[in-house]
Structures are given as structure tokens and as C-alpha cells.
Amino acid sequence: MSNERADELMHEADHEAHEVPPQFAGEFPIVIENLTNRFGEQVVHEDLSLKVRRGEILGVVGGSGTGKSVLMRSIIGLQIPEKGSIDVLGQSITDAMEDEDIDIRSRWGVLFQGGALFSTLTVAENVEVPLKQFYPELANDLMHEIARYKVRLSGLPEEATSKYPSELSGGMRKRAGLARALALDPELLFLDEPTAGLDPIGAAAFDHLTRELADTMGLTVFLITHDLDTLYAICDRVAVLADHKVIAVGTIPELLATDHAWIQEYFNGPRGRAADTTYHRADEGRDGQER
Amino acid sequence: MRNWADFETVEGAGGPVLRVSGPLVVASIAPLDMRLREMTTLAAIDISKVSDIDTVGAWSIWRASTELDAKIEGASDKAQRLIEAVSNAKSTAPISPVRPKALERVPEAVGERVTEFATGVKDMLAFLGLTIMAFGALIRHPRRFPHLALVRQLELVGVSSLGIIGLMSFLIGIVIAQQGAVQLQQFGAEIYTINLTGRLTLRELGVLMTAIMVAGRSGSAFAAQIGTMKLTEEVDAMRTIGVSPIERLVVPRILAAVLMMPVLGFYSSVIAIIGGAFIANFALDIPFWTFLSRIREVVPMTDLWVGLIKAPVFGLIVAMSGCYQGMQVSGNAEEVGLRTTLAVVQAIFMVIVLDAFFAIFFTEIGWA
Numbered sequence: 001m002s003n004e005r006a007d008e009l010m011h012e013a014d015h016e017a018h019e020v021p022p023q024f025a026g027e028f029p030i031v032i033e034n035l036t037n038r039f040g041e042q043v044v045h046e047d048l049s050l051k052v053r054r055g056e057i058l059g060v061v062g063g064s065g066t067g068k069s070v071l072m073r074s075i076i077g078l079q080i081p082e083k084g085s086i087d088v089l090g091q092s093i094t095d096a097m098e099d100e101d102i103d104i105r106s107r108w109g110v111l112f113q114g115g116a117l118f119s120t121l122t123v124a125e126n127v128e129v130p131l132k133q134f135y136p137e138l139a140n141d142l143m144h145e146i147a148r149y150k151v152r153l154s155g156l157p158e159e160a161t162s163k164y165p166s167e168l169s170g171g172m173r174k175r176a177g178l179a180r181a182l183a184l185d186p187e188l189l190f191l192d193e194p195t196a197g198l199d200p201i202g203a204a205a206f207d208h209l210t211r212e213l214a215d216t217m218g219l220t221v222f223l224i225t226h227d228l229d230t231l232y233a234i235c236d237r238v239a240v241l242a243d244h245k246v247i248a249v250g251t252i253p254e255l256l257a258t259d260h261a262w263i264q265e266y267f268n269g270p271r272g273r274a275a276d277t278t279y280h281r282a283d284e285g286r287d288g289q290e291r
Numbered sequence: 292m293r294n295w296a297d298f299e300t301v302e303g304a305g306g307p308v309l310r311v312s313g314p315l316v317v318a319s320i321a322p323l324d325m326r327l328r329e330m331t332t333l334a335a336i337d338i339s340k341v342s343d344i345d346t347v348g349a350w351s352i353w354r355a356s357t358e359l360d361a362k363i364e365g366a367s368d369k370a371q372r373l374i375e376a377v378s379n380a381k382s383t384a385p386i387s388p389v390r391p392k393a394l395e396r397v398p399e400a401v402g403e404r405v406t407e408f409a410t411g412v413k414d415m416l417a418f419l420g421l422t423i424m425a426f427g428a429l430i431r432h433p434r435r436f437p438h439l440a441l442v443r444q445l446e447l448v449g450v451s452s453l454g455i456i457g458l459m460s461f462l463i464g465i466v467i468a469q470q471g472a473v474q475l476q477q478f479g480a481e482i483y484t485i486n487l488t489g490r491l492t493l494r495e496l497g498v499l500m501t502a503i504m505v506a507g508r509s510g511s512a513f514a515a516q517i518g519t520m521k522l523t524e525e526v527d528a529m530r531t532i533g534v535s536p537i538e539r540l541v542v543p544r545i546l547a548a549v550l551m552m553p554v555l556g557f558y559s560s561v562i563a564i565i566g567g568a569f570i571a572n573f574a575l576d577i578p579f580w581t582f583l584s585r586i587r588e589v590v591p592m593t594d595l596w597v598g599l600i601k602a603p604v605f606g607l608i609v610a611m612s613g614c615y616q617g618m619q620v621s622g623n624a625e626e627v628g629l630r631t632t633l634a635v636v637q638a639i640f641m642v643i644v645l646d647a648f649f650a651i652f653f654t655e656i657g658w659a
Contacts, residue, residue, distance in 0.1 A: 007322070022314075022343075023343060106318075119623065119625065122386065122387045122388070124384075124386040124387070125386060125387060128386075131317075134318075135317060135318060135321065137321040138317075138320070138321050138324075139321065139324065139325055139328070141328070142320075142321075142324050142347075142351065144386050145350060145354065146317075146347055146350065147386060148381075148382040148383070148384060148386075149346070149350055149377050149380040149381060149382060150346075150380075151382065151384075152379075152380035152381070152382045153346070153376065153377070153380045158382045158383075158384040159384065160384075161382065161384035161385065161386065162384060162385045162386060162387050162388050163388075166622060166623050184317055185316065185317050185345035185346050185347055216372055216373065216376050217345070217346065217373075218369070
């Protein structure tokens with residue numbers, strides 16, 4: 001009876017579904033080497049190298065037009081680089097053909113700037129899209145339950161579950177996008193300016209949520225941001241993009257020790273100093289128990 | 292082979308105990324979850340042998356344990372953390388909004404359409420009024436007149452559509468002459484092919500087909516352009532600066548269509564006649580130039596007037612519905628597509644309805 005059905009299901013899934021490799025155990029889930037990206041005459045990246053450590057939240061900063069988003073698009077395979085190699089979870093993105101890297105795709109989640117929700121589906125149905133794509137063997141009940149708790153995990157109220165993206169505010173849309181990005185319990189999470197366009201309270205809440213989820217689910221987070229508060233509050237390390245390269249990677253004190261003009265201006269400008277003060281105040285308050 | 296979550300049931304002190312082993316993650320949970328849902332009694336779930344766990348695995352175990360009132364034993368730190376996280380996130384919200392039954396939905400939709408139609412007619416008349424007022428204002432303040440926009444629209448509506456309208460008309464001329472000739476030949480009246488082609492194109496088809504083409508080419512463009520400008524708040528920006536969007540956006544487009552339609556309609560008729568003459572030359576042995584000179588004798592001048600009077604009215608309708616639908620856009624990008632389609636469908640429908648009225652009217656006043 002039920003056992004037979006379950007066996008049948010396993011059998012079918014074994015035939016159809018892709019192999020699911022075990023969790024990535026290496027030290028660097030993302031390794032970029034000598035990456036060059038060019039749009040016509042305009043050079044975006046040249047000989048860019050970067051390694052992301054497992055379990056960290058890496059903030060990526062840089063002035064407008066320094067190619068932060070292009071870098072993210074290269075890593076997730078949306079932008080084919082001119083030169084260089086990108087390895088994600090031990091597999092090469094740059095060598096993979098269109099459908100070859102599909103088993104890596106089930107192991108990362110991406111939150112695009114505007115949320116990029118499918119507008120004809122409700123929030124819950126959006127969350128179910130990757131589940132149905134990669135694990136069609138899941139029972140409908142379980143699928144719905146997963147969608148429900150993912151929506152709540154992302155900090156949305158229960159009522160948002162059956163709403164369409166057009167009925168949500170900007171901040172809620174980002175949370176819904178995050179719920180979809182987390183649908184498959186990925187190892188890697190890419191966030192493109194998650195706090196842009198949110199009010200300070202909403203932004204702080206989103207930062208907190210990111211940190212909490214990263215800690216609970218053991219995520220490695222690649223986070224593009226302009227938000228100094230985000231950098232101070234939740235990022236383990238920060239990579240600085242300038243002159244077509246990653247000019248420095250490290251904790252904020254380490255970056256402050258370098259004498260690159262842009263870094264100094266960025267962190268020692270009025271906004272940088274304000275964020276620094278807030279962070280230290282908050283840090284003294286909780287006495288470093290967070291990390 | 293996928294590495295599925297495995298389990299065995301053993302008898303414990305307080306009842307059956309489920310021992311789970313293997314990975315407890317989204318990729319491996321399906322069969323286990325299916326069987327967990329069918330169980331009726333369980334004293335405890337032992338997950339000490341689980342090699343890996345994620346939130347989906349934690350959810351499945353937690354759901355079963357609360358439903359069957361079973362204890363969870365041997366949870367690692369990570370498992371504990373995840374189970375706590377998902378239990379705090381439980382929810383019973385529906386996945387999609389509840390749809391009313393078809394019996395209620397259908398009459399509601401029909402009623403909505405009817406009222407929408409009524410308000411649509413009213414709004415469109417209001418829009419026509421606004422446009423006429425904007426015209427009046429522009430006549431009183433001629434320096435505000437958007438010359439450049441008008442010239443640009445004249446080019447877009449008129450000049451750049453010459454190619455496609457010419458080709459279409461030429462082919463229609465060929466079809467009318469050739470098909471007409473086949474029928475007329477049966478009683479030896481193929482010479483009347485010239486009457487048929489000349490009168491039909493000048494009176495009806497030239498203008499009608501042009502109106503349909505302009506609706507598809509320009510009416511849709513008007514709706515999409517203005518609709519997108521509404522979405523990007525350009526229209527609102529204009530209003531705050533004190534520029535009337537009707538004067539700037541709608542008037543030049545409507546004027547361009549009204550001015551260009553007679554010209555295009557006439558052009559279309561001429562090309563269609565040339566197409567007819569072309570095919571008559573080969574299929575009917577009526578020489579090309581004879582065909583053209585006969586046109587002058589068999590087509591009364593009133594046919595030309597009928598076409599030329601209808602053309603600007605059709606242009607007005609096409610441009611009006613395009614601009615009106617564009618201005619109605621609000622919300623999201625999907626709306627632009629819907630409104631554009633609506634603009635074209637509405638324009639073509641109204642053009643054909645009005646054409647029927649015109650046909651009867653002109654016959655009644657003796658311009659037959």
C-alpha cells in the first residue's frame with residue numbers, strides 16, 4: 001500500500017530527477033579568478049579575483065557603475081564573462097553549458113533588486129516555483145506547508161501568503177523575494193541591494209533577518225549593498241570594487257588600515273562615521289555576544 | 292540514485308518509535324514525509340542518526356510530532372535550532388485567494404462588463420470633451436501649440452506607414468480585380484471589373500483598410516507610449532509643471548491621425564486601383580492604361596468625396612481610443628498590454644460600425 005507508493009515515487013524520482021550532491025565542504029564556495037567583463041569598449045572588470053568563505057556574509061561595495069551587479073550576474077551564470085574562471089560550490093560556472101550547471105542552481109538562492117517576483121502568481125505560489133522545478137516528487141500538502149512557513153520565516157505576516165506581488169509594498173516584495181530565494185534551503189544566498197529603497201526601520205529589520213537566517217540555516221551570503229549600516233551591522237567581511245578590480249577584502253577595521261583614497265572616503269565620510277558610531281554603540285550594548 | 296531519508300519503526304516503552312537515518316533535507320524528504328502523513332500512532336521520533344537536516348526536514352519532523360503527539364529525540368544543535376525556527380513560522384494561510392464559485396463568478400463578471408461598458412462610453416465622451424477644450428485653449432494660445440510633436444507624429448503616422456499601406460493596397464487591388472473578374476466573366480461582363488475595383492476601393496476599402504492598418508500601427512503605439520509614460524509618472528510630472536498632458540500628448544497625436552488619414556486613404560485607393568490595373572493587364576487582356584483612363588469615366592466624383600469625408604472621422608476614432616486607453620493605464624506593466632489590445636480592438640470595431648452607418652447615409656442622400 002503506502003510503502004509501495006513511496007517506493008514507486010522514489011524510483012520515479014531517481015529516474016527523472018538530477019543527482020543531489022552533498023553539502024559543499026570546501027573552504028571557498030565561490031572562487032573567482034582573473035575575471036574580465038567588457039561591454040563593447042567599456043571595461044567593467046579586468047583580472048578580478050575574489051574568494052568567498054563558507055558561512056560568511058560578504059558585503060560587496062563600490063561606487064555606481066563599478067560592476068557590482070555584473071559581478072553577481074557573472075557568478076550566477078547570467079552574464080558570460082570574456083575571460084577568467086568562476087567556481088561555485090566546487091563546480092565551474094564558466095565551463096558549464098546551459099543545462100549542465102542545473103544542480104548548482106538548486107543550491108543557491110538569488111534576491112534581485114526589485115524582488116523579481118512572478119507577477120501572475122501569489123507569494124506562496126512564487127515560493128513553490130523552485131520547489132516544483134527541482135523536487136516535483138514532493139506532495140502538494142508538504143509543498144504548501146513549506147511555502148507557508150518560508151513566507152513567515154522571511155518575516156512576512158500570514159495574510160501576505162495569498163497576495164499578489166502588486167498588492168505588496170516595496171519592503172514586503174523584497175521579503176517575498178527572499179522567501180523564494182530560500183525556498184530550496186540553499187547553501188548560497190545572493191542579495192542585490194536588499195535594503196535599497198526601504199525605510200531605516202525596515203532596512204534594519206531586513207539586516208537583522210538576513211543575519212538570523214544566515215546563522216540558522218548556515219548560509220553563505222554574497223551581499224551587494226550601498227548601505228553602510230548593513231556593512232557594519234551584519235557583514236563578516238567587505239570586498240571593495242574599484243578600478244575594475246577587487247581592491248581590498250577584509251573586515252572593516254582591516255579596510256580602514258589601507259590607504260586607498262576611495263576606501264578612506266567611503267568609510268570616513270560623514271555617513272561612514274555615523275554608521276561606525278551607531279554600530280559601536282549597539283555593540284557595546286549587547287557586549288559582543290552576537291558573534 | 293538519490294540518497295533518500297530512511298527510517299525504521301521499533302517498539303519502544305510508550306509505543307512505536309520511528310528511527311530516522313540519512314539526510315533529512317528537501318531533496319530526500321518526499322517518501323519519508325509521505326509515510327509520516329499516513330501514520331496514526333507514534334510515541335517518539337528519533338533523529339539522532341540523521342546525517343544532515345534543513346528547514347524542510349525540520350518542518351516534516353516537527354509537523355508529524357505535533358500531529359501524532361510524539362516526542363522528538365536525539366536532535367542535534369542544528370536540528371533543534373531549525374525545528375524551533377520552523378515551529379515559530381507555522382501558518383495556516385491559504386496559498387491563493389479563494390475564488391468564488393462559477394455560479395456566482397459568471398453573472399458578476401457579466402454585470403461588471405456591462406457597467407464597465409457604460410462608464411467606458413461616458414469616460415470616452417468626457418475625454419473627447421477634454422480634447423476639444425484643449426484644442427480651444429491651443430487656438431487661443433497658439434504659441435503653446437506643440438509644433439514639433441505634431442510634425443513627429445505626422446511622420447510616424449503618415450510617412451513611415453506609406454510602405455506597408457502601399458503594399459497592402461496593391462495586393463487588395465489585385466484580389467478584388469482578379470476575383471471580381473472570375474465572377475463577372477460568367478456573364479461576359481468582365482469590363483465591369485474596372486467599375487468594381489475603382490468604386491469599391493475609393494468608396495470603401497481604401498479608407499477602411501487604411502483605418503485598420505493605422506489602428507494596428509499607430510493606435511496601439513499611442514496607447515503603449517502614453518501608458519508607459521503614465522507608469523513612469525511622466526504624465527504626473529507634466530501636470531505638476533503646469534503642462535497639460537492632453538495638449539502635449541493627445542492633441543498632436545489626434546491631429547496627426549485626422550490629417551493623415553484622408554491622405555493615406557486616398558493613397559491606398561490609388562495604389563489599389565493600380566494593383567487592379569496591373570492584374571487586369573495580364574489576366575483580362577485589358578491594357579494597363581485603358582484600365583486607368585476608364586476609371587475616370589466609371590467612378591463618380593461623389594465616391595471620392597465619400598472616402599475623403601469618412602477618413603478623418605476614422606482617424607479621430609483610432610487616435611482617440613489609442614490615447615484614451617493610454618491615459619487609463621495605472622498600476623503595472625501588464626495593464627499597458629491590456630490597454631493597447633483594447634485600444635486596437637475598440638478602434639477597429641467602432642470604425643466598422645461607423646462605416647456601416649456612413650454607407651447607408653450616403654446612399655440615402657443620393658451619393659450612390
